[in-house]
Amino acid sequence: MNPIKKTWNWIDERSGYSDYVLPLLKHIVPRDARWWYVFGSATLTAFLVQVLTGICLAMVYVPGGDEAYESLKYITDQAFMGNLLRGMHFYGASAMVMLTVMHMCQVYLHATYKYPRELNWMSGVVLMMVVFGMAFSGQLLRWDDNGVWSVMVAAEMAARAPVVGPWISDFIFGGAVVGGATLTRFFVFHVFIMPAIIFAGIGLHMVFLLRHGVSEMPNPEQPVDPETYKEEYEARLEKTGVPFWPDAMWRDVVFSTFVVAGIVLCAAFLGPPALSTPPDPSNIHSNPMPDWYFWWYFTVLSVLPSSMETWIILGAPVFGFLAVLLVPFISNKGQRAPSKRPWAVGLIVFGATSFVVLTIYGYYKPWSPDFGVDPLPESVIGVSSGPVFEGGQLVHKKGCLYCHHIDGYGGHRGPVLSDIGQKLTREDITIRIMNGGYNMPSFAGSISSEDLSHIVDFLLSRHPTNEKTNE
């Protein structure tokens, strides 16, 4: 026997590779799933990218109040490959969040959570929540002003919980305010605690997977009956199944290749997100925004009626988590095929549509005063002197344009005023400005009667474009 083979036999006999590992790799799986089942393994691949790039970044990153920002600047601008690694960690996070959700949607759509795979689903839901926790704490470790205000928002949300709220907030801050003890907490969550939970959770998820086998594609002819499912599944698999490695796994490998290539290419060509200003909690010129995958929630928090707000802030994460977690207990038998489960398909479509719409709104932030609006040019005002002109200047100076839109200028918080002159009378406009109205501040205390009359003159001159030219 040649020495290499001899050595291998020695290792194999002692380690049990052929007895324990090989059967796992080659366990029999259904042959019909094809490309549907690649999302779970791709999530795992993205996690590996995160672990490897994260370890590298942690060699340089300093989780300290002031130094974190400086070390991030060093990683981004000076360290060899630093920019690429930060980028890979960022796009890897996006990939992991997306793939986790896609994996869950696929499993939900095919009702794979039904008997006997209830715990596969539940361990996956817990893992998904931890992945969200990783995404949030990770964007926070990018310790610039956005990071500081993310902590602030998290603490304010927690503070809404009755009785224990303020304690949780102090726990988040590591004191009564953001300071030197804050970042290290999130560093520990992000680098020790949550990764440990993910490793353990993936292990458990795999144990359940191997125990119950890979599910078949849903078939309307084969509804799940807990009494007979296992026997029938095994009988079918014996007839038509294929070994996981390599007959099924090659597709996972091909898809993961695209995922990792996508991560590396995005990192190389788009680069990591730019650092904004240093983490100074007294800097008011900050414009805090979560990373894109949380914009939908940012929108929810902005457009909620305030009477419901506390309920949603506290209830949505808890009840949302429980509702998803307990899906298998709503129904764990019967049809798996999407064609027989219109509500499930509808829920996925509704969820995806809501996500897209809320994300777009989150990007444009139409509820927020737009601080950077340009003044109205003369071409919009229509005249170059007199009260109407003065009023046209004042709508910028007095901040009307932060919220109101006039002929292509201004924000989107309030109603468009391009043809307000046609809709409201002088009295109506005056009363509205003085008293305010639904979500509009009253300007009675901050505007002189002369300025007011100029603004009203200007607003009364706002008519649809064709009429304006007739004047």
Next chain:
Amino acid sequence: MNPESPEDQVSCEDCAARRSFLAKISIALSGVIGAMMTLPGVAFILAPVVKKPKEVWRDIGKPEDFNDEFKLVRYEDPAPLPWAGVTSRSGAWVRMIDNEFTAFSITCRHLGCPVRWVKGPELFMCPCHGGVYYKDGTVAAGPPPEPLHRMQIRVRDGIVEIKTTPVPLTTTPLKAIDV
């Protein structure tokens, strides 16, 4: 193992009782080990929650630095950690009319973003979720449930001082939930 050996027979005379005792003591001792390992750490981690925040007066300038326009002042937290750097700062909006000072924390009472004083319309505006406040700190528009947090100012020996506070948290009293 040889079941005939005398030691084995002796040790197994009252096996059930002995096993049950050993199981109990092992579980109890594991609990003790766990407590010894975790309790100091739990106390260490939770200390900031229990510790009462200090409040101190911080110098923010001279009276002549202030006028009827709100000005952003920066001050240091009561007990900054040596490595905190810029993260130990806090901010407040301060103005003075007829020697009367008004000061507001920059923390929006909705979800804590930093509000800006906008001079023209005389409003505080929040960049996050659209909260707007009047110059007296009351809510003008948007989601904030409470007015801006007022901070205390005093003048001592010609120096204007601000009293530091914890981050103003908007809390939910139990009676609000009861409805």
